Amino acid sequence: MITKTEVINLIAKKIPNSEVLVENLKGNDHLQVTVISSEFNRLSLVKQHQLVYSALKEELASEAIHALALKTETPN
Amino acid sequence: MQNSTKDKITNLINSNPLMVFMKGTKLMPQCGFSNNVVQILNSLGVEFNTFDVLSDPEIREGIKEYSDWPTIPQVYLKGEFLGGSDILIEMYNSGALKEKIEVELAS
Numbered sequence: 105m106i107t108k109t110e111v112i113n114l115i116a117k118k119i120p121n122s123e124v125l126v127e128n129l130k131g132n133d134h135l136q137v138t139v140i141s142s143e144f145n146r147l148s149l150v151k152q153h154q155l156v157y158s159a160l161k162e163e164l165a166s167e168a169i170h171a172l173a174l175k176t177e178t179p180n
Numbered sequence: 181m182q183n184s185t186k187d188k189i190t191n192l193i194n195s196n197p198l199m200v201f202m203k204g205t206k207l208m209p210q211c212g213f214s215n216n217v218v219q220i221l222n223s224l225g226v227e228f229n230t231f232d233v234l235s236d237p238e239i240r241e242g243i244k245e246y247s248d249w250p251t252i253p254q255v256y257l258k259g260e261f262l263g264g265s266d267i268l269i270e271m272y273n274s275g276a277l278k279e280k281i282e283v284e285l286a287s
Contacts, residue, residue, distance in 0.1 A: 149267050157250050164250040171213065172251065174266050 118159035198228035
């Protein structure tokens, strides 16, 4: 179990200049996460997702987050 | 990860131009995310091979470390890690996936 706030804080800590949106898809362990950051400008899509995953590494490994639908965007 | 597991993954990726590590099989995906990838690739009409990670715990954990990617499914195109279901869906919707697969498989 993990709260939306915890997810947001973990990502914000890893990617300071980001905006994070979290929604529950199906219960609390299936999450839809959107991260918007200028940090992504210089990264490939795979690297963008890897950066976000790295912030949630333990939570994914322990299955505190069972499923994560991730979307990364750069600010317009 | 054991070397034998790593070798097995490398071999699967190198011997299959479009390789999907997924939960379940093409006909019976065992997870919605894996199913998404199968449906996308089917709709593009491209040939691809799959490996059911539920059949092999070593590969199931090993592929996560191998790709530095914590989730399944994972898609490799010509030995290059392409992404998981979110990236495949995004590339499919933009049309980039079809183009990339066609270019890579033709070369």
